[in-house]
Amino acid sequence: MSKEMIEALDALETEKGVKKEIVIDALETALQTAYKRNYNQAQNVEVDFDAKKGDIKVYAVKEVTDEVFDSRLEVSLKDATAINKAYEIGDHIKFEVTPKNFGRIAAQTAKQVIMQRVREAERANVYDEYSQYENEIMQGTVERKDNKFVYVSLGKVEAVMPRSDQMPREEYKMHEHIKVYVSKVENATKGPQVFVSRTNPGMVKRLFEEEVPEIYDGTVEIVGVAREAGDRSKVAVRSNNENVDAVGTTVGPRGARVQAVVNELSGENMDIVQWEDDPSDYIANALNPAEVIAVQFNDEDNERSATVIVPDYQLSLAIGKKGQNARLAAKLTGFKIDIKPESEVEFVDDDELTAEDQAEEAAEVATDVDTTDANEDAATEAATDAAADPDDDAATTASDPTDTNE
Known part of the structure; x- marks a missing residue:
């Protein structure tokens, strides 16, 4: 080993971001193991790496005792005081035991350690970089696919998109550029693993942030998103500025802004809903485009549930195809919604009337x-x-x- 080793460690720290001290510590530990394995030595071995000269020395550490039972681990007081009169029983003395051919073993070990540390450093750097993009949208390229995953290149890492995160009617072609939502970043043993999605409700929110400046700067806020990917989504918005119409701003001139999101999601329908403090108003808005006559809350029920009364001719519209409109409204508002036509609603008894009524x-x-x-x-x-x-x-x-x- 020589100064060339030091220069290599300095270059490694500059190019890969791997600190020299970390590599030296790992190298010393690896050399201890290599020495014990190759020379059948006891566990009292230390390896010292000279960070200035690049030299490596192996020492056997022995304890000073009155009587020696194992010469590999102990040294007599007489022999110790011959080296230095200051030694006492219980002290530890280092004896250099560096083999003549240890340089070859050290070189091989150093190579393995450095390669391992480089891989670990690269993995850590990739994890640190992509963990910052968690819950964000990134542009990727479809690399390959199999029965379970679509593999998307995000630059330094190949992300995976499970079947549950793939849009139902989308066909992903090789080398196709797509936008994906980074749903999770894991620091696995084999390296960082990035999971991406096209169906996550968070993707709808991020797409609107890209298309609507007022949402990006916080003037208009997306309160909630209920989504059935590839088919329909409901997005609840509110304005933090009384002079700005939340729904109109989100939809955009002639629906241009919402249409851009629809196009990106392969024609997925978007319902923009005005968020309200009053739960009854919020539920009525969430059931758009259906007309709502009244919303009654079931106070005796521990669950958040409500009965919504609609005109008879609006019943199917309120429920939606296969119950989708009611299902999305319930998911958006957090209430269990029971929809009834006006003709089936009984008159309210006097005991159930409020004091005002x-x-x-x-x-x-x-x-x-x-x-x-x-x-x-x-x-x-x-x-x-x-x-x-x-x-x-x-x-x-x-x-x-x-x-x-x-």
Whole structure:
């Protein structure tokens, strides 16, 4: 070993980012193992690497004792004081035992250690780089595919896309450029493993961030995404600026912005929903394009559930094809939604009415009673007046039987 070794370690640190101290520590450990294996030595061996000259020396560490039982591990006090009078029982002394042909073994070991450290450093660098892109969109190239995965090159690493993360109606061709969502980055024993997806709801959110500047800068916020990949998605948005319409901004002029996302996802339909603080309004918006008459919450149920009343002719629209519209709305809002047509809804009992509703009903009843009483009082007063005045036509007719005969 020589200064060339030091120069190689310096170059390795500069080019690969592997610190020289780390390689030297690993090299010393590997050389200890190699020495014990090749020379059948005990476990008291140390290897010293001179970081300035590049020289390697092997030492046997022995303990000073009164009586020596194993010469490989112990040295007598007499022999120790002959070396240095300051030695005492219990001290440890290093004796150089570097073999003459150890340079060849050291060179082979150093090569293996350096290659291993380089691989580890490259893996660590790749993991550090791509872990920053987790939950982000990257541009990749389809390298190959099999029955389970599509392999996408992202530059320094080949990512895998499982079947569950592949769009149902998409056909991935070799060397095709595609956008993928980095769903997970693992630091596995064989190196960093990057998993990508085209079906993850996060991809919809990131695509809108690319197309809508107001979403990217936070003026408009995507609150939630419910997705059935390749078919339909519902995206709930709200505005953090009262002068900005969240839905209109997201859709864009003539639907240009949302259409760009639809095109990227191979025609997947997008419903942009206005998020509301009031759960009933939010649920009604989530069921768009269906019209909602009322939303009733089941307070007695421990689960978050609601009954939605819609016009009879809107029932199929509210439920959607194979229940998709209701299913996505439930996923978006977090409520279990039961949809009923207006004709099946029973009238609410007085006991179930709120205090406000009961007060309004009482006021209407009181108004009807007052009107009826006033009419009855007027009729009684008119009859009394007529009986008291004989000149009145009605009184004459009632009291003169001759008129009847005529």
